[in-house]
Amino acid sequence: xxxxxxxxxxxxxxxxxxxxxxxxxxxxxxxxxxxxxxxxxxxxxxxxxxxxxxxxxxxxxxxx
Amino acid sequence: xxxxxxxxxxxxxxxxxxxxxxxxxxxxxxxxxxxxxxxxxxxxxxxxxxxxxxxxxxxxxxxxxxxxxxxxxxxxxxxxxxxxxxxxxxxxxxxxxxxxxxxxxxxxxxxxxxxxxxxxxxxxxxx
Numbered sequence: 291x292x293x294x295x296x297x298x299x300x301x302x303x304x305x306x307x308x309x310x311x312x313x314x315x316x317x318x319x320x321x322x323x324x325x326x327x328x329x330x331x332x333x334x335x336x337x338x339x340x341x342x343x344x345x346x347x348x349x350x351x352x353x354x
Numbered sequence: 355x356x357x358x359x360x361x362x363x364x365x366x367x368x369x370x371x372x373x374x375x376x377x378x379x380x381x382x383x384x385x386x387x388x389x390x391x392x393x394x395x396x397x398x399x400x401x402x403x404x405x406x407x408x409x410x411x412x413x414x415x416x417x418x419x420x421x422x423x424x425x426x427x428x429x430x431x432x433x434x435x436x437x438x439x440x441x442x443x444x445x446x447x448x449x450x451x452x453x454x455x456x457x458x459x460x461x462x463x464x465x466x467x468x469x470x471x472x473x474x475x476x477x478x479x480x481x
Contacts (some may be wrong), residue, residue, distance in 0.1 A: 293363060293392065299384050300370045307377035331366025333384050344391045345434070351402060353423065
């Protein structure tokens, strides 16, 4: 639960963007779409685990 | 000291989201969600102390602590719904933000029904 999560997401975002450019230049648009989807899936799994942690801790604290 | 950490996290996520805005627009939303979560986690320690102090005061003062628990529930719902509403507004989706707001308000009202009924009883007793 600290700052390196932000850097991880930023790194994945920039990596996917660069990969997209390279693949589009190389003419493989379908693989570019694949990398975008892979990036979205990875970042979503990170974000969802973080959000569930936040919601459970808020629930236990306010005994919602 | 904590305020510097909160401001630091805020500025770092601001810079990252500005950088990512040109390359990938959808990652800005992930950054805002994660930075919101980090900042809320940062000030959880202080929140815990406030809540424990409130509960101890309620127990000491003899009034049944049921209402304090309801108040805590309402503040919890308010914090979470405000968190989601501001993120949706940031992303430009005002319709979703207003629906979440509506849901939060309805839940808060439904929780505060016993308080309202108790208040009316005491008023009618007085008159």
